Amino acid sequence: MATIAGVFSRPTRPTGIWAWISTVDHKKIGALYGVTAFVFFLVGGLEALIMRLQLARAEHGIVSAEVFSQLFTMHALTMIFLAIMPLSAAFFNLVVPLMIGARDVAFPRLNAFSYWVFLLGAFILQTGWIVGSSPNTGWFAYAPLTAESFNPSKGMDFYVVGLGVLGVSSVAAALNFIITIINMRAPGMTLMRLPVFIWMTLVTSFLLVTAMPVITVGLIELYMDRTFGMNFFNVDAGADVILWQHLFWVFGHPEVYILILPAMGIISEVLPTFSRKPLYGYPVVVLSGITIGFMGWAVWSHHMFTVGLGPIANSVFAITTMFIAVPTGIKIFNWIGTLWGGSVDLKTAPLFAIGFIFLFIVGGLSGVMHAISPSDAQQQDTYFIVAHIHYVLFGGSIMAVFAGIYYWFPKATGRLLSERVGKWHFWLTMLGMNLAFYPMHFLGLDGMVRRNYTYPEGMGWDFWNMVSTIGAFILGFATLIFVHNFFRSLRKGEISGDDPWDGRTLEWSIPSPPPEYNFAVIPTVHGRDAFWEQKHGSGHGVHAPAGGAYDHDEGHGIHMPSPSILPLITSLGLGIAGYGLVYSFPVAILGAAITMFGTYAWSMEPATAPDEH
Amino acid sequence: MMKRSLFKSPAIAILGLLLAGGCNPDNPQSILVASGPVAQRQLDLFNLLLWAVTIIFVLVCGWLVYTVIRYRRKPGQGIPEQVHGNTKLEITWTVIPALLLAAVAVPTVAAQFYITEPPAGSDQMRIEVTGHQWWWSVVYPDSGVVTANEIRVPVGKAVVVDLTAEDVIHSFWIPKLAGKIDVVPGKTTSMWFQADEPGEYLGQCAEFCGESHAWMKFRVIAQSPEEYEAWTQAQLADAPQPATEAETTGAQLFITKACIACHKIEGVPAAAGVIGPNLTHVASRTAIAAGVLDNTEENVRAWIKDPSEFKPGNIMNRDGLAYTNPQFALNEDDLNNLTAYILSLK
Ligand code: HEC
Ligand SMILES: [Cu+2]
Ligand SMILES: [Cu+2]
Numbered sequence: 001m002a003t004i005a006g007v008f009s010r011p012t013r014p015t016g017i018w019a020w021i022s023t024v025d026h027k028k029i030g031a032l033y034g035v036t037a038f039v040f041f042l043v044g045g046l047e048a049l050i051m052r053l054q055l056a057r058a059e060h061g062i063v064s065a066e067v068f069s070q071l072f073t074m075h076a077l078t079m080i081f082l083a084i085m086p087l088s089a090a091f092f093n094l095v096v097p098l099m100i101g102a103r104d105v106a107f108p109r110l111n112a113f114s115y116w117v118f119l120l121g122a123f124i125l126q127t128g129w130i131v132g133s134s135p136n137t138g139w140f141a142y143a144p145l146t147a148e149s150f151n152p153s154k155g156m157d158f159y160v161v162g163l164g165v166l167g168v169s170s171v172a173a174a175l176n177f178i179i180t181i182i183n184m185r186a187p188g189m190t191l192m193r194l195p196v197f198i199w200m201t202l203v204t205s206f207l208l209v210t211a212m213p214v215i216t217v218g219l220i221e222l223y224m225d226r227t228f229g230m231n232f233f234n235v236d237a238g239a240d241v242i243l244w245q246h247l248f249w250v251f252g253h254p255e256v257y258i259l260i261l262p263a264m265g266i267i268s269e270v271l272p273t274f275s276r277k278p279l280y281g282y283p284v285v286v287l288s289g290i291t292i293g294f295m296g297w298a299v300w301s302h303h304m305f306t307v308g309l310g311p312i313a314n315s316v317f318a319i320t321t322m323f324i325a326v327p328t329g330i331k332i333f334n335w336i337g338t339l340w341g342g343s344v345d346l347k348t349a350p351l352f353a354i355g356f357i358f359l360f361i362v363g364g365l366s367g368v369m370h371a372i373s374p375s376d377a378q379q380q381d382t383y384f385i386v387a388h389i390h391y392v393l394f395g396g397s398i399m400a401v402f403a404g405i406y407y408w409f410p411k412a413t414g415r416l417l418s419e420r421v422g423k424w425h426f427w428l429t430m431l432g433m434n435l436a437f438y439p440m441h442f443l444g445l446d447g448m449v450r451r452n453y454t455y456p457e458g459m460g461w462d463f464w465n466m467v468s469t470i471g472a473f474i475l476g477f478a479t480l481i482f483v484h485n486f487f488r489s490l491r492k493g494e495i496s497g498d499d500p501w502d503g504r505t506l507e508w509s510i511p512s513p514p515p516e517y518n519f520a521v522i523p524t525v526h527g528r529d530a531f532w533e534q535k536h537g538s539g540h541g542v543h544a545p546a547g548g549a550y551d552h553d554e555g556h557g558i559h560m561p562s563p564s565i566l567p568l569i570t571s572l573g574l575g576i577a578g579y580g581l582v583y584s585f586p587v588a589i590l591g592a593a594i595t596m597f598g599t600y601a602w603s604m605e606p607a608t609a610p611d612e613h
Numbered sequence: 614m615m616k617r618s619l620f621k622s623p624a625i626a627i628l629g630l631l632l633a634g635g636c637n638p639d640n641p642q643s644i645l646v647a648s649g650p651v652a653q654r655q656l657d658l659f660n661l662l663l664w665a666v667t668i669i670f671v672l673v674c675g676w677l678v679y680t681v682i683r684y685r686r687k688p689g690q691g692i693p694e695q696v697h698g699n700t701k702l703e704i705t706w707t708v709i710p711a712l713l714l715a716a717v718a719v720p721t722v723a724a725q726f727y728i729t730e731p732p733a734g735s736d737q738m739r740i741e742v743t744g745h746q747w748w749w750s751v752v753y754p755d756s757g758v759v760t761a762n763e764i765r766v767p768v769g770k771a772v773v774v775d776l777t778a779e780d781v782i783h784s785f786w787i788p789k790l791a792g793k794i795d796v797v798p799g800k801t802t803s804m805w806f807q808a809d810e811p812g813e814y815l816g817q818c819a820e821f822c823g824e825s826h827a828w829m830k831f832r833v834i835a836q837s838p839e840e841y842e843a844w845t846q847a848q849l850a851d852a853p854q855p856a857t858e859a860e861t862t863g864a865q866l867f868i869t870k871a872c873i874a875c876h877k878i879e880g881v882p883a884a885a886g887v888i889g890p891n892l893t894h895v896a897s898r899t900a901i902a903a904g905v906l907d908n909t910e911e912n913v914r915a916w917i918k919d920p921s922e923f924k925p926g927n928i929m930n931r932d933g934l935a936y937t938n939p940q941f942a943l944n945e946d947d948l949n950n951l952t953a954y955i956l957s958l959k
Contacts, residue, residue: 308802377792447642452827
C-alpha cells in the first residue's frame, strides 16, 4: 500500500495557478464555474447582438444565412449549457455546503472533475467557431437535417460530442449534490428545515440525473448514424424521424425546469431576507417545486403540437401543460405573500428578485397561451415563442442569477457590490430586456417566423425589429455595467462584514469570505431560518458560535481534503477522447486510456498529502 | 394612496399598447385577422386567453407593485410580524387557477378536434403538398393538376391538405387561414383550411429546414368556383408551343442547358425532371422561387442568371450544370431567350 501511496501522492498546499488547478474546495470550484459561465454568457450575448444587428432592418447583409444558422444554434447552446446551467452550478457549489452547515460537498474530487469536464465540453462545443463550422440546425437539431447527407460539416459532430461530454459533467455534479444534501446536513437540519434553495438544488439535481441520459441516448444514435452509417434517423431505411423529437423533448422539457428551479430557489432566499419575514407557505413552496419536477416529465409534447401527433395526444399534453401552471402560480403568490406585511428593503438583490417575479409572470402567462394546442399552432416557431422563452430564461433565470450574485457576493468576497451601480444595472436591464423581447410578441402575432436570417420589406416587421435591436444593445450595455461593478467592487467594494443583509440561513453565521473549512464547529440546527431565529427569535435556531466568535487560526485541527490533480487529468482524457471521436479514433482511444489511468490513480490516491497528518 | 393613483392611469394606457396595440392586423401574415374558419377558431381561443391572462396579469402585478410600495422599509422600522403562511389563502390560490384552467381546457379540446378534420358532411376537396428544400410541390389528385408554390382553391370549400416531405422536416403555415402543421419525410400529416373570401394569402415554411428556410414561402389564391374551374382546365392542358423566335431558341436551350434534368414540362417529352418545380404553366403563377419573387420578366431573368442571389444554397444553383459546368454557362442571349420561353409557359 505504501508504495502505491507514494506513487500517487497528493499535491501539498499549492499556490498561484496550481492552487486553482488542483483545488477540490467547493468555494474555489464555484468561483471557477461562475467566472467561466459568465464569460460564456458574454459570448452568447455577443452572438445575440450580431443576430439583432442582422435583423434590425429588412434584407440586412451583416451575416450570411449559413453564419446566421450557426449563430442562433450556438447562442441557444451557449446560453443554456454553458451559461445558465453552470451559473446554477456555481451557486450550488458556493452556497449549498454553507447553507447546510457542511465543510465541503460529499465528493470533492468528483466536484473538481465535474468542473473540468464542463470546461472541456464547452471547448468542444465552441470548436466550430475556430474551424469554421459550428452546429447549424438549431439547438433542437431535428433529424434528418442533422444527417451526414444534409449536413456534412463537422458542426454536428461537435454538437453531439460536446453535449455528450457536458452531460457527463452534469450528471457527476448532480449526483454529488444529491448525496451532499441527503448526507451532509448539519445535525438537526431535517428535510423540512432545509432552505428552499437547497430543496430546489435537490429537485434540479434529480432532474439532471434522470433527464441527461435521455438526450445522451439520442446523441449516441445520431453519432452512430453520422459516423457508422447506421439508420436510426434514416427515412429511406424506414426510420421515423419523430423519434429524435421525442428523445430531445423528453430531455428538453425537464431541462427547462433545470434552468428555472435554481432561479426559483434563489428568489425564495432573497425575498425573505430583504423583507425580514419567513418565506410564506414554506411547505407549499417546497411541494410545488417537487410537483413541478414530476410534472415536468409529462408535458414534453407541447413542443410538438404541430408535429401531427393527433388530437388526442395534443389534448392530453395541452391539459398537462396547463396544469403545470398551478404549482408555478403557487410559488408566485407565495413570494408576493412573503413581501406582504414585510419590511422590504429595496436593495439591488431584491430588486432583481422582484423584477424576476414581474417578468416571470409575463413569461408564465404567455406560456399558458402556448399550452392551448389549437391556437399554439399559430404561435409555434414564431417570434411569439422567442418572446416567451426570453421572458422565462432571461427574465427568469438570468434575473435570478443577478439577484443571487448581488446577494452572495459579499459572502464569497467579503465586499459589497456597489448599490449605486447596481441600481443602474437593474433599471437598464429591465428597460433593455423589455424593449428587446416585448416587441417580439407583436412580431410573432404579425407572422414573423423565427430562425429566419432575414425578412423582406413590406411585411410590416421593420419597426419592432429595430426597437428590439435597440433594446438588445441596452441590455448589452447594462451587462457591461455589471462587469464593471464586479471588478471594481472586488478590489474596492465596501467591506461587508459577515452578515450584511441580516440573513436567515447558516452561511451568514460564518466569516466572509468563509475560511477553507467553512464551519469551525458544525452547527446544530433547531428550526427553519436557523440563524435568524438565533439572532431575533427564541434563540434556539442554531447552536454555534456566530460571526465574531470565529478566528482564522481556529480550526487548525480540521481535516480538509487535500488538493488533487487527478480530476483534471481524468477529465482531460475525456476531452481528448471527445476530439478523437470527431477526428480520429486512435486519439479517442488514447483519451479513453488517460481517463482510465486517471480513474485508477484516483482510486489509489491517498486521502491526504503525506506530510499532513 | 397618492402613490397608487399615480400608478394607475398611465398603467392602463400602457397596457392598451402592450396588448395587441403594437400589432398590425393589416400585415399580410398577421394572425389577428382570420380569413377562414380554422384560423378564426384559433383566433377566438387566442382572444379568450389574451383576455384571461391580461386580467390575471393586471391583478397579480398590481398586487406585486402595491405590496412593494406599501411595505417598503421605513427608516427605523422594527422587525415585522413573522407570518408563516395561511392555509386557507394558499388553498384558494391553488384551487382558483386550477378551476380557471379546467374551464379553458374544454374549448381547447373541442378546438383541437375541430382543426384536425373538417366537419363531417361539409363540402370538401383534397390536395397533396410535398415540402422540398426550399419549395413546395402541389398535386390535385382529383383533377390531376400538378403545380408548385401556389395553391389555388375555390372559396367556401374545405380543403384537406395531405403533406409529406422529400428531404427534411418543414412546416406548412398559412397564417390567415390555418395554423401550421409539420411536413415530415416518411410520414403523411394532414390539416385543413377554408378561405371564406377570394384573395391571395401568404404562406411560409415555419420549421427550420436549412440555409434558405427564410425563403421557403408560398401563396394560396382563393377564387370563385367558376374561376377555379377555368384555372383547373387551363392547368390540365399541355404547355403552349413556343411562338416567337426567342421562345423557340429558349425551348431548345431549356433542353441543351440541362434544365430538363430537374424540371418537368408537359408536352415536352424530354423535360421530365422532378427535382425542381413543374414548369408547365409557370407563367400563370403570380410568383416564382417559392413565393419569393414576383413573376416578372426582370425577376425570371435574374433568377435564371443566379438563383443563389435570392436563395443561398439552393439546389438549382448547387447541382445545375448551367451553374457548375462552364460548358453549359448561360450568356446574355441565352438568358433572354430562356426568360422569353419561361414567360410563354402560360
Ligand atoms: C439541379 C436541378 C435544377 C436544374 C438543373 C435547374 N433547376 Fe430550375 N429549379 C430547381 C429547383 C430546386 C427550383 C426551386 C427553387 C426554389 O424555389 O427554392 C427551381 C426553380 C426554377 C424556377 C422557378 C419556378 C417556380 O415556380 O418557382 C425556374 C423558372 C427555373 N427553375 C428555371 C430553370 C432553368 C431555366 C434552368 C436551366 C438553366 C433550370 N431551372 C435548371 C432545380 C433545377
Ligand atoms: Cu417544454
Ligand atoms: Cu423551413
